[in-house]
Amino acid sequence: MEIEFLGTGGAITIPRPLCNCNVCQEARNKGVPFSRMGPSIFIHGPNLLIDTPEDIYHQINRSTIDDVKGVIYSHWHPDHVMGRRIIESLSADWINYPPRNKKIEVYIPEQVNIDFNTFLGSNEHLSFFESQGFANINQLKDGEYLFLNKTKIFPFRLAEDYVYAFLIENENKKALVATD
Ligand SMILES: [Zn+2]
Ligand SMILES: [Zn+2]
Numbered sequence: 737m738e739i740e741f742l743g744t745g746g747a748i749t750i751p752r753p754l755c756n757c758n759v760c761q762e763a764r765n766k767g768v769p770f771s772r773m774g775p776s777i778f779i780h781g782p783n784l785l786i787d788t789p790e791d792i793y794h795q796i797n798r799s800t801i802d803d804v805k806g807v808i809y810s811h812w813h814p815d816h817v818m819g820r821r822i823i824e825s826l827s828a829d830w831i832n833y834p835p836r837n838k839k840i841e842v843y844i845p846e847q848v849n850i851d852f853n854t855f856l857g858s859n860e861h862l863s864f865f866e867s868q869g870f871a872n873i874n875q876l877k878d879g880e881y882l883f884l885n886k887t888k889i890f891p892f893r894l895a896e897d898y899v900y901a902f903l904i905e906n907e908n909k910k911a912l913v914a915t916d
Contacts, residue, residue, distance in 0.1 A: 737779075737780075737781065737887070737904065737906040737907075737909045737911060738779075738780035738781065739777060739778070739779055739780070739904075739911060739913070740777070740778040740780065740799055740800060740801065741777060742773070742776040742777060742778055742785075742792070742795035742796070742799055743772065743773035743774045743775055743776045743789055743791055743792075743795050744772050744773075744775065745771075745772030745773050745774055745775070746772075746774075746775065746815070747774075747775075747813070747814075747815040749771075749772060749773050749774050749789075749791060750763045750770070750771055750772045751763040751764045751771060773789065773791035773794065773795055774789025774790060774791045774792075774795075774815050774816075774819075775787055775789055775815060775816060775915045775916070776788065776789055776791075776792055776795055776819075777913055777915065778799065778801055778804075779887065779889070779904060779913075780801075781884075781885050781886065781887050781906060782805065782806070782882075782884035782885045782887045782889065783801075783803050783804055783805040783806070783885070784804075784805065784806045784807070784808060784884060784889065785804055785806070785807045785808070786807075786808055786809075786810060786902065786913060786915060787807075787808075787809060787810055787816040787817070787915055788807060788809075788816070788817060788818075788819035788820055788822050788823075789815050789816060789817075789818065789819050790815075790818040790819045791819065792819035792822045793819065793822060793825070796822070804826055804840065805840070805841060805884070806840060806841035806842065806843060806884070807822075807823060807840060807841070807842050807843070808842075808843040808844075808845075808882075808889070808891070808902070809842075809843070809844055809845070809848050809852075809858075810845075810848070810891075810899060810900050810901070810902070810915045810916065811847075811848055811851070811898055811899040811900060811916065812848060812851035812852055812854075812855045812856065812858060812898070813916070814856060816915065817856060817858050818856075820858065820861055820862065820865075823840045823842065823862075823865050823870055823871050824865055824868070824870050826838065826840055827839060827840050827865075827869075827870040827871065828868075828870055835869070837868070837869045837870055839869065839870065839871060839872050840865075840870065840871050840872075841871070841872050841874060842862055842865075842871045842872065842873050842874065843874045843876055843882060843891075844862075844873065844874065844875050844876065845876050845878070845891045845900045846875070846876060846877050846878045847878075847893065847897070847898045847900070848898070848900065849875050851898055876891060878892075878893065886906060886907070887904060887905065887906040888903075888904070888905040888906070889902055889903075889904055890902065890903040890904075890905075894914065894916075896916075899916050901913060901914035901915075902914075
C-alpha cells in the first residue's frame with residue numbers, strides 16, 4: 737500500500753500570504769518541508785484522492801501521481817473542499833468533439849452529503865460536474881465501504897460526528913486516515 741501525503745498544513749497553509757512571522761519566512765525561504773499546503777492524501781492503487789483543498793492543483797503537479805480515478809470527501813469544511821474544480825480540470829476534454837471526458841468518481845459519505853446540500857454549494861457544484869459528464873456521484877450510506885483495485889476503503893464517523901475517517905485495507909496492511 738502506498739499513501740502519498742499531498743498536504744499536511746491544516747486550515748491555513750504555511751507560508752500564510754503576507755505574513756512575516758518567523759515560521760512563514762522560513763517556509764518561504766526554505767520551501768518543503770517547512771512550507772505546507774492544505775489537507776489532502778492520495779491512495780495509490782485505487783488512485784483515490786481524499787479531500788481537495790484549494791492547493792490541490794499544485795499538490796498534484798508536485799506529486800508522483802499519474803492517474804486519479806476518484807475523490808472521497810471527509811467532511812464539508814472549506815479547507816477540504818475548495819479545490820473541487822480539480823475534478824473538472826482532470827476530466828474535461830477540450831480537444832475532441834464531441835468531447836471524451838474522463839469521468840472522475842466522487843464518493844460522498846452520508847452526513848457529508850447532507851452537509852454538502854447546506855454549506856458552500858458543494859453539492860450544487862458537484863451536480864454541475866455530473867451534468868457536464870465530468871463526474872459520477874456516488875452517495876455512501878453509513879456502514880458501506882468501497883472496494884477499489886483490491887483495496888477496501890471504509891468510511892466511518894469520528895466523535896465529531898460530521899467528520900469521517902477512513903480505514904484502508906490492502907492484502908495484509910491496514911492504514912487509518914483521519915484528516916482532522
Ligand atoms: Zn506566519
Ligand atoms: Zn475540518
